[in-house]
Amino acid sequence: MRSKTNILRPELSGMLLGLAALSILSSGIAKGSAEKKREPIGKVEAQNSQQVANSPWGIQIGTLEKDHLAKAAAIGVKWTRLNASWREVEKKKGLFAWEKNDQAFSSALEHGITPFVCLEGSNPIFCKQSDEIDPRQKEIYGSSLVPPTKDPAALEAWLKFVRAAVERYKSKIHYWEIWNEPNHVHYWGAPPDGADYGILVRATARAIKEIDPSAKVIAGALAGLDPEFTDKFLANGAAKLIDIITFHSYGELPEERIYKAVEVWDVINKHNPKLELWQGECGYPSHSSTRDYRGTSPWGVAIQAKWLLRQSFTDVYFCRTTLSNYFKLVHPGGKGEKPQRSFLTSIDSVLGFPARGGSRVKSVGVNEKCVLQNPGLAPKPAYFAYQNLCAVFDGRYKRSEVTSKVTIEDPGVFYGIGDDDDAFPSKPLVASFKTKDNHSLLAYWLPWHAQEIIREGRVRLSVNNVKFNEPVLVDLLTGNAYNVEMSIGSGGVTVFEEIPLADYPFVIAEKSELHIQR
Numbered sequence: 001m002r003s004k005t006n007i008l009r010p011e012l013s014g015m016l017l018g019l020a021a022l023s024i025l026s027s028g029i030a031k032g033s034a035e036k037k038r039e040p041i042g043k044v045e046a047q048n049s050q051q052v053a054n055s056p057w058g059i060q061i062g063t064l065e066k067d068h069l070a071k072a073a074a075i076g077v078k079w080t081r082l083n084a085s086w087r088e089v090e091k092k093k094g095l096f097a098w099e100k101n102d103q104a105f106s107s108a109l110e111h112g113i114t115p116f117v118c119l120e121g122s123n124p125i126f127c128k129q130s131d132e133i134d135p136r137q138k139e140i141y142g143s144s145l146v147p148p149t150k151d152p153a154a155l156e157a158w159l160k161f162v163r164a165a166v167e168r169y170k171s172k173i174h175y176w177e178i179w180n181e182p183n184h185v186h187y188w189g190a191p192p193d194g195a196d197y198g199i200l201v202r203a204t205a206r207a208i209k210e211i212d213p214s215a216k217v218i219a220g221a222l223a224g225l226d227p228e229f230t231d232k233f234l235a236n237g238a239a240k241l242i243d244i245i246t247f248h249s250y251g252e253l254p255e256e257r258i259y260k261a262v263e264v265w266d267v268i269n270k271h272n273p274k275l276e277l278w279q280g281e282c283g284y285p286s287h288s289s290t291r292d293y294r295g296t297s298p299w300g301v302a303i304q305a306k307w308l309l310r311q312s313f314t315d316v317y318f319c320r321t322t323l324s325n326y327f328k329l330v331h332p333g334g335k336g337e338k339p340q341r342s343f344l345t346s347i348d349s350v351l352g353f354p355a356r357g358g359s360r361v362k363s364v365g366v367n368e369k370c371v372l373q374n375p376g377l378a379p380k381p382a383y384f385a386y387q388n389l390c391a392v393f394d395g396r397y398k399r400s401e402v403t404s405k406v407t408i409e410d411p412g413v414f415y416g417i418g419d420d421d422d423a424f425p426s427k428p429l430v431a432s433f434k435t436k437d438n439h440s441l442l443a444y445w446l447p448w449h450a451q452e453i454i455r456e457g458r459v460r461l462s463v464n465n466v467k468f469n470e471p472v473l474v475d476l477l478t479g480n481a482y483n484v485e486m487s488i489g490s491g492g493v494t495v496f497e498e499i500p501l502a503d504y505p506f507v508i509a510e511k512s513e514l515h516i517q518r
Contacts (some may be wrong), residue, residue: 005074023494025438030247036498039436040480041472044391045515049073050129052113054395057315058113058325059386060281062370063332064104073111075383076390078237080108081177081280081325082115086161087123091171096164105172116175116218116280119204120148122147122189125311126154136343139188140360144189147182149199153296158200160205177218178204182233184223188262194232201233205241220245225260226299231267235417236479239271242284246280248327250293253425255447256280261319276322279315282309283327283369286380290368291333294361302477304465305385306504307450308371309476312389313443313505317399317431326386329368339363381477388479392507392514397433404430404463411499412457414446425449439513440466445505456500461508464493470511471496477504479518486509 017468050073058079061072072080082104089096108115122145130144138144148154166176181187182197190196205217219242223227230245245268249257261277268275285294286304308326315324339362344353353361366374371383406428408418423445433441444461454477473484489495500506 003392011183015437015441033407038473038482040482042481042516042518043479044388044474044481045517046074046387047076047077047394047515048112048390049076051461052078052112052390052394054075055134055287055390055393056321056323056395057312057390057393058323058330059371060325062328063109063330063331064100064107066107068330068372068377069107069111069113071377071379075387075388076113076394078112078395079323079325080113080115081118082108082188083118083180084122085121086119086158087121088160089165090125090157093125096161098168101165101169105169109172114175115173116174116177117165117169118177118180119165120177120187120220120221121145121158121159122154123386126157127151133185134274139341139343140339140363141186142363143407144186146189147196147200149196150190155200155203162204162207163211163509166208166215170212170215174214175216175218175219175244176208176411178242180221181223181248182221183226184228186224192229194229195235197229198233198236198238201238202236202241205238206388209241213386216243217241218244218278220247220278222247224249225264226270227260227263227267230264231270233272234267239275240376242275244276244278246278248281249279250282250284250295252284252295252449253447254297254314255318255425255429258314258318265320277320278323278325279311279319279321280323280325281327282311282325284311285368286382287366287368289335289362289365291331291337291365292360292364292367293369298449298452301380301382302452303450303456304369305382305477308382309385309389309505310445310447310450312386313431313445317443318429320399326371328367328370330372330377331370333364333366333374335374336364337362337365373463384479385477388474388476391432391479392474392476392509393441396435396513398435400432400434400440400465402430402432402463402465404442404444404461405462406420406430406501408457408501409460409461412456412501413455414448414457414501414503417446417457428464430461431505432463434467435513438467439510440468440508441510441513442466443505443509444501444508446501446503448503450503454502456502458498459470459501461496462489462493463493466494468494468508468510470516471508472506472511472516473499474509474514475500476507
């Protein structure tokens with residue numbers, strides 16, 4: 001079994017030791033916390049992807065390098081999103097070049113990771129250049145081709161490509177996603193139209209099922225949770241032809257997506273309640289200087305790790321997804337690369353080109369949403385946080401409804417939380433799960449804007465309908481496991497006193513369900 005220390009670089013070791021020390025020192029900032037020093041009983045033991053039977057966790061790898069794939073497998077994820085690009089596969093009319101896809105799909109599977117494959121992109125052989133893209137967007141994203149729905153001959157060529165892909169890989173690939181972000185004008189190549197995308201979904205889903213009736217068909221891959229667009233593409237029969245809807249929801253507070261997820265579930269239940277919802281691509285940068293989605297300050301390697309953990313539990317509990325895929329492992333770009341922009345204003349010369357809602361500031365350079373550093377490929381703290389999460393939580397656990405109450409015993413540095421302000425984002429969140437054996441797992445956290453330093457408050461957590469025999473508390477940033485005391489209150493409510501609260505999830509789990517290195 002691969003130990004975490006095998007891939008820990010000296011500079012990162014120092015960083016993590018500093019974070020751990022800061023966590024201990026900062027407990028004294030909160031009143032009454034300094035006396036409550038916790039001693040770990042050990043660390044959770046990393047599980048390689050090949051050791052994990054199933055789980056909801058994935059990562060977009062972004063590479064075919066064998067050592068990179070090994071690093072992905074060492075996290076313990078079970079899923080990855082890969083592409084089959086029409087324009088890359090069919091560069092000459094009627095000739096399909098599958099070599100890169102062969103390598104990508106086989107390599108992921110060999111490492112115990114299941115690909116879901118996005119069939120995407122218009123092909124210049126069959127689709128003309130779009131004349132409906134705003135010049136500013138074209139400068140940011142590049143030129144676009146119109147979708148194949150605009151021409152019957154192009155649509156038939158697209159379906160020929162789809163059938164060829166499914167026929168070639170039906171023994172290996174069982175999850176096929178239709179297009180990438182069709183509600184984004186750049187990727188669709190025309191003003192987004194849910195009904196038009198629905199045409200593509202219906203035709204493509206039929207083609208996939210024609211070749212492989214057992215395949216799972218995925219639609220959406222939406223830029224954000226978009227209930228109106230979803231409603232339009234699910235209409236007219238598409239909802240009965242697909243199995244899963246995916247979304248990509250970038251944002252500084254991952255919990256904010258919950259509001260739209262509720263609306264999307266209303267749409268799903270109207271059309272086909274049997275559909276699953278997946279989060280197919282999303283991440284947060286550790287550095288300000290990143291390409292693509294950027295967000296706003298603060299940035300930091302600990303902030304990124306906290307964000308990853310919060311996204312994961314937000315997805316599988318509050319958004320009720322059955323898969324959560326982090327974007328991404330590694331990116332080969334070069335630091336310092338800057339795009340040229342002709343449309344910058346005079347105030348931009350003072351402020352710099354602002355994110356304006358997190359939109360694409362840089363379209364070149366390093367994507368700092370990665371959990372491996374560039375250059376050097378040393379793991380960031382987010383890598384280890386995800387590794388800890390995968391070791392603690394896998395497919396054994398299913399979402400479980402509970403009634404919970406978090407009582408603030410000591411707010412620490414989280415000023416104003418408690419009964420005086422119990423609304424989002426000052427209301428601590430609790431996510432609950434159970435195994436078939438009725439063993440519970442609880443995750444809880446404060447959904448504030450994450451900070452680079454690690455500080456804690458203290459809370460009492462009261463939960464009904466849970467079962468623990470020997471609970472332990474796990475800090476998912478460090479992997480440290482601690483004994484935790486519990487009591488049973490009136491009405492059979494389970495109570496945990498004086499437990500830490502932070503801006504990232506702690507987990508309480510049954511000790512027998514964990515692999516702990518002592």
